[in-house]
Amino acid sequence: MTTTPYWIAGRAATGTDVLEVRSPFDGALAGRTTNATAEDVEAAVAAADGARAVCAATPAHVRAAALDHVSRRLAERSEEIAALITAESGKPLKWSRLEVTRAVSTFRWGAEEARRWSGSLQRLDTDPAATGRMALVRRAPRGPVLGIAPFNFPLNLVAHKVAPAIAVGAPIVLKPAPATPLSALLLGEILAETDLPAGSWSVLPVPNEVAAELVRDPRLPVVSFTGSVPVGWSIRESAPRKHVTLELGGNAAVVVAPDQDDAALDWAATRIATFAMYQAGQSCVSVQRVFAHRDVAGALADRVVETVGKLVTGDPTDAATDVGPLIDEQAARRVESWVDEAVAAGATVLTGGTREGSSYAPTVLADVPAHVKVSCEEVFGPVVVLETVDSVDEAFARVNDSRFGLQAGVFTRDLQLAFRAAQELEVGGVIIGDVPSYRADQMPYGGLKDSGTGREGVHAAMEDLTEERVLVLTGIAV
Template sequence: MTTPYWVAGRPRTGTDVLEVRSPYDGALAGRTTTATLEDVEAAVAGAAGARAACAATPAHVRAAALDHVSRRLAERAEEVAALITAESGKPLKWARLEVARAVSTFRWGAEEARRWSGTLQRLDTDPAATGRMALVRRAPRGPVLGIAPFNFPLNLVAHKVAPAIAVGAPIVLKPAPATPMTALLLGEILAETDLPAGCWSVLPLSNDVAAQLVRDPRLPVVSFTGSVPVGWSIRESAPRKHVTLELGGNAAVVVGPDQGDEGSLAWAASRIATFAMYQAGQSCISVQRVFIHRDVAEALTERVVEAVQKLVTGDPTDDATDVGPLIDEQAACRVESWVEEAVVAGGRVLTGGTRDGAAYAPTVLTDVPAEAKVSCEEVFGPVVVLDPVDSVDEAFTRVNDSRFGLQAGVFTRDLQLAFRAARELEVGGVVIGDVPSFRADQMPYGGVKDSGTGREGVCAAMEDLTEERVLVLTGVDV
């Protein structure tokens, strides 16, 4: 069966067949077609034509549509999770969690759509404005081009679609070429709603066609999640557009000197091991760099290695599997070469360090030079680097010595240190008592420096997709 793509809310099929296969064993995950140029034009024209209708759609209609998507995803959760696993190689346990998060993301979208109102501002605080009042509301900037990555083929799509629908902005969605099937299933659910024609499209596209859409003036907003070079090239190629970028990171953890008791060590080791390796490390906030105060470094290192060695690797469809393959063998080969480079430079492999096709064994390194790629670039693989440090000052300096700044985690019970971390660490978010991989889908999420610009999290993204408009009322007795 060939799964259709979606043009202005209607199913269409092209001629160029796209087969999507599992990175684990090459099994067919699904078959669709690349959108034709005619259908791409129809989708963009439909979005531009629906701009006014979408913005004027009553809040209850938008909220009902988002509630419907949330409910249907929950009803079809096992089917959707199986599809995520089939096309991405993500272990089923993590795919189920992704579906649950998407259910919440669309629910948050529905709730925010109902709350999305203006604010009244009295202007008679100045004598010249006596009798005047301002109503400040936010209006959509216009149709959105949403470009999603492969690592969360449902929930990162949800973070494009839900905020756009919530504010009444049409969206043309381009899923990742490696994982389009889940987004197309989402299109099937969206087609069950009463949203205006042209409000949404889901188009499997080649990157060169996507580049043309980035420049298309009918899509004044671009929301991109993906690699750093591509993200900033989008920004440079569309300087007059509103561009939001959720890019890469090399997320750091700081373990304070007060973490030496057995309970603290066990918790930190478990969280570091799990979230350095989950999704085969293919998350922008996977734990990559760990700076451990020397007072607890030996004990924690031993426990992290033990915890990593207990992780189950293999068939992602097995409920017991913790770590599956990378998205393809090329990605695994790149990780392998980076680890080899680190070892040649003096790094030591404490566990892992081997590749089997698209799978790379969960790997713990130490004594790695700061200039090695596994330390200063984004590995996007199941590799973590452990570094003892002599002080928290040194740890914070090392965290900030990076061109990335997405999130960081600090294991400590010291309240003053927690607030200091929030002040001094150059990242978009600091998580105290846990790893930087924690993300609540309703909170603002995004980075600084090369990690991007703008914020996701449903309400934050809604603000990013809109701009303030002011209505001044005259002759009003306040």
């Protein structure tokens, strides 16, 4: 098997510290690369710093054309890339295919946003002293970006770092997750086909301790991190003068209102079961907590358990598989210990609750005490907790009784309740009529509390990577 190169300022390179990437499902070799050498890491950062002016001045049509090219090439190589995502992450092939489709859209949105990234005019003669004056308000890159991506979406969450940076003209040094670097390196291969300026991008597989050094490097004034809560806040604390955006964890909640009829409950149960377990629950907005009104809770629970029982588990390379392994056996053992803790505290296992190697069976729990980890922390595994409430007020209070606040879903047909949910729920996004796992890649996406700060979504991320600059024109006819 050949060694996949990493990318230094658009140039392919290899080191001597070999990194073998293996499937979490069966240990099969997915690919081989090397960690970047210290000299190459320095070269990448220096190139990004040196390219900040030329990248910012790159015409919009060049940036947009590059992003269009990446989108098109991802679509052309979609089956190859989906198979690679599955091989290195253990994600079932059906979800890997969807991830590639989303990345195609993310880069397409980046190209479109690059073309319309124009600033705004503000007339100032609303005050007599400013007669004859107008302000041109534009946004300029804050500087080179350090993008740190997680393992669970090794292509599309990389895309959410790279596409906005290219769109605004900011150089980016990307660190993929050590467990899943291959998809990002393949993206580097496609980026190398574009006419972007040298130094505008690098893809560096490096150990996490090297990433800590990059976080502190003053030549990378922006850090965009997606990953765990402790690491995210430690990054912010270690770089207080930098602009840091954090997309961290959650324990996403669903509220099921009493206005749901049988057909609506079927839909809710299908969505809850699917998106509590998809990707083995390894998503920041995987359904973890469900608060169902007493009038519908029993019927909903029966449907959820039945639907979970129909999910196909096993080999992620099989197109029929719904739920594959976790990223490694250590992660599966952690989920197992959390479920065991809940059961010891009085929880009831409605289905699942068993582990085999790195795989954990899709699990539905009831009667879970509020203080145990599967209820109040982020499980990041295929586990959902069903709770019965006596009112929507109680459900909203339970949703908010969390240190996380990423997204929430509310199944209701009541328009007034929908707007009330948007006002009262302490989360970054409320999804009405669906689970919190829904995300459109062009919309602002991010959380409150321990779920992070800043927003992803191409346009929102472009704003995060830039700052306003004002040009005032004097003595003109407004």
